[in-house]
């Protein structure tokens with residue numbers, strides 16, 4: 001019995017112990033501990049901050065934040081939180097909790113302690129504000145039912161409990177928080193409602209605490225527990241604020257027990273369930289999120305280690321401080337990476353538990369032989385990023401119909417929303433059309449079409465004979481032909497031996513096999529748009545590779561499919577083609593070519609997709625699936641812009657549309673801060689009157705896309721070197737077979753015997 005309980009304390013729950021203990025301890029009250037990837041990574045927010053700090057320092061130009069930026073949003077911010085410790089019960093700092101949580105070995109040692117912390121005061125309009133705080137307790141006994149029983153009269157505060165006297169019990173002498181806050185100016189923050197709820201009616205009751213917290217107690221919870229009181233359950237941005245606060249406090253205190261065991265989140269307010277609880281339940285993993293009001297703990301449950309979180313304006317997720325609008329913040333970046341990781345959207349610099357297959361492993365030997373390494377799909381291809389227009393149409397309509405609209409809220413109805421949607425959509429299309437990739441397509445499509453009329457590619461069914469014929473006629477596989485098609489190449493002329501190419505059809509794209517010097521020459525003298533292209537069989541040059549404009553790379557030369565490398569297209573020439581393997585294209589070389597032939601086009605492998613984000617009937621998870629792939633978030637000031645925290649830091653953009661009359665509202669700073677702190681692009685798009693100026697918005701959207709595309713590409717190049725497009729096709733891939741270890745051969749088995 002004693003041994004079993006001690007095991008629980010140590011949280012060393014191997015399976016047999018757990019079964020044994022279940023007989024004695026109601027499993028409902030004890031959260032089983034598991035070692036999972038979640039707890040090992042996500043329960044250490046400090047790791048996310050230090051990785052963000054490291055990345056900032058490592059980049060070109062380094063990271064030299066101002067003192068103000070550091071104090072509010074850098075590592076000193078976390079240090080400031082740590083230093084703000086004020087003990088309101090018991091004199092022992094809770095550091096010894098980190099000492100493997102071995103407390104209450106004897107009943108007489110089951111003392112309680114409560115430490116409270118706050119964050120640096122931030123300017124909020126003309127006042128300063130620091131109402132955010134967190135307390136950490138040890139050996140706290142809670143009677144959930146008494147805690148939640150009474151109702152508050154104040155309509156704005158009715159979601160907060162009004163605990164009965166004695167519903168929170170401790171074994172230490174409590175400071176009168178109200179008078180402490182009144183007496184000492186620096187402790188002003190202790191006055192917020194959160195402290196009133198938890199400590200206003202707490203009592204010292206050592207015998208009860210000793211009993212409930214003893215190692216053999218059946219109501220002892222040893223899993224670290226985080227009690228959360230949400231501020232306003234109807235506002236996503238305020239939900240985000242509380243989560244951000246939990247994050248920064250955990251990052252600051254870096255509690256060892258949470259790092260090892262994770263933390264069970266218990267919602268202690270009395271607001272209804274909202275979709276944002278999904279995020280809290282992910283913070284809680286591997287433990288289950290618990291809602292106190294619908295699933296109370298039994299009377300006198302002892303929490304060995306608990307955190308009490310509450311925020312009301314001021315956390316990094318609701319930062320209205322005008323002094324930090326220009327700051328980049330490793331804390332906010334770490335927060336964003338952590339949020340994404342909660343939903344399985346990996347922080348690429350984080351250690352991944354399952355290494356994703358590299359592009360060469362998927363794409364097969366050709367890519368490998370071409371020296372394409374270190375790519376992780378899909379980073380080798382074309383990156384598609386969403387441009388999301390956040391619509392408030394339905395929400396504001398309901399508000400208006402209910403007469404719930406106040407003047408400043410109703411100003412966020414966009415009268416010309418149809419024009420705005422059309423404008424942003426056309427900005428996206430115009431931007432994409434300037435891409436070199438798209439222009440290549442434009443140049444190729446007409447001739448491809450002409451070819452297809454003569455010889456339909458027998459892909460799915462169709463005339464089998466002609467299919468085989470085709471395959472035999474080429475030296476390489478048919479699949480290679482399809483692939484080239486997709487890459488914007490012309491088909492090999494063997495496919496279409498009888499086709500007489502029309503004058504005027506530009507076929508510049510396959511000049512790759514020429515030595516570049518010659519190619520450049522030809523390009524400047526009209527390229528191969530007409531000359532020789534149709535002939536196909538003409539061997540223009542003795543080097544063995546050149547077959548005119550209409551030839552393919554590499555494999556056609558020596559008829560050895562797959563045996564292609566970066567130099568294959570060069571013939572005897574001195575420079576390289578842009579094809580670096582069957583499955584890969586070097587984009588910088590392709591663009592060099594395009595630039596000469598075509599003049600300016602946008603050198604990018606990033607394209608954008610317009611999404612009309614009317615999320616009013618979409619689940620939170622579905623919304624996030626869109627947001628995770630979003631590069632540019634556009635919307636009128638409102639909580640939907642808080643989605644920006646889920647976008648990848650340093651490579652995203654936010655456009656906040658602000659009616660002139662509320663452009664100067666302090667709350668507008670939330671999203672200015674959010675974007676800048678994450679290293680993202682930000683613009684105010686101010687409009688007067690009720691309609692948004694679509695021309696101004698379009699221009700801003702294009703600047704935002706420019707930024708995102710540039711950053712996405714920089715990041716890719718930093719990680720993987722020069723940009724390449726990699727195509728995973730049906731014929732070039734490595735098959736997966738069990739290893740000798742998994743499926744030993746007879747010989748191995750014999751040897752083992």
Ligand SMILES: *[C@@H]1O[C@H](CO)[C@@H](O)[C@H](O)[C@H]1NC(C)=O
Pocket residue numbers: 035040260
């Ligand atoms: C669980 O995690 C702790 C701390 O990271 C480690 O010491 C321990 O070995 C892990 N246990 C198992 C079974 O993986």
Ligand SMILES: *[C@@H]1O[C@H](CO)[C@@H](O)[C@H](O)[C@H]1NC(C)=O
Pocket residue numbers: 125126
């Ligand atoms: C802030 O203070 C300044 C100077 O005291 C005053 O002019 C201004 O109106 C104040 N702004 C707000 C929003 O209270």
Ligand SMILES: *[C@@H]1O[C@H](CO)[C@@H](O)[C@H](O)[C@H]1NC(C)=O
Pocket residue numbers: 162163164165196197200201
């Ligand atoms: C404390 O408890 C008493 C009675 O149980 C109640 O009337 C009072 O409102 C409570 N005060 C607080 C701050 O919770």
Ligand SMILES: *[C@@H]1O[C@H](CO)[C@@H](O)[C@H](O)[C@H]1NC(C)=O
Pocket residue numbers: 176177178179182
């Ligand atoms: C705490 O102090 C305030 C005023 O300083 C007082 O009104 C209140 O009764 C005190 N509370 C307790 C529990 O002593």
Ligand SMILES: *[C@@H]1O[C@H](CO)[C@@H](O)[C@H](O)[C@H]1NC(C)=O
Pocket residue numbers: 214216217218
């Ligand atoms: C726990 O053990 C102590 C002796 O170590 C005993 O006095 C106490 O009654 C036990 N409590 C329970 C709940 O079994």
Ligand SMILES: *[C@@H]1O[C@H](CO)[C@@H](O)[C@H](O)[C@H]1NC(C)=O
Pocket residue numbers: 401402403
């Ligand atoms: C809203 O206000 C209008 C006029 O002020 C009134 O006619 C209407 O009944 C109100 N609607 C509701 C749902 O209260």
Ligand SMILES: *[C@@H]1O[C@H](CO)[C@@H](O)[C@H](O)[C@H]1NC(C)=O
Pocket residue numbers: 468469472
């Ligand atoms: C294709 O070529 C192979 C070997 O060269 C030959 O056996 C086969 O009959 C040919 N198929 C057709 C349809 O010509």
Ligand SMILES: *[C@@H]1O[C@H](CO)[C@@H](O)[C@H](O)[C@H]1NC(C)=O
Pocket residue numbers: 515518539540541542543
């Ligand atoms: C082949 O290329 C060489 C040098 O690149 C050039 O001098 C020669 O004229 C070319 N031959 C033909 C047939 O075009």
Ligand SMILES: *[C@@H]1O[C@H](CO)[C@@H](O)[C@H](O)[C@H]1NC(C)=O
Pocket residue numbers: 746
């Ligand atoms: C391996 O052994 C099994 C049974 O011992 C036999 O049926 C099988 O043919 C053997 N395979 C080879 C490749 O020798």
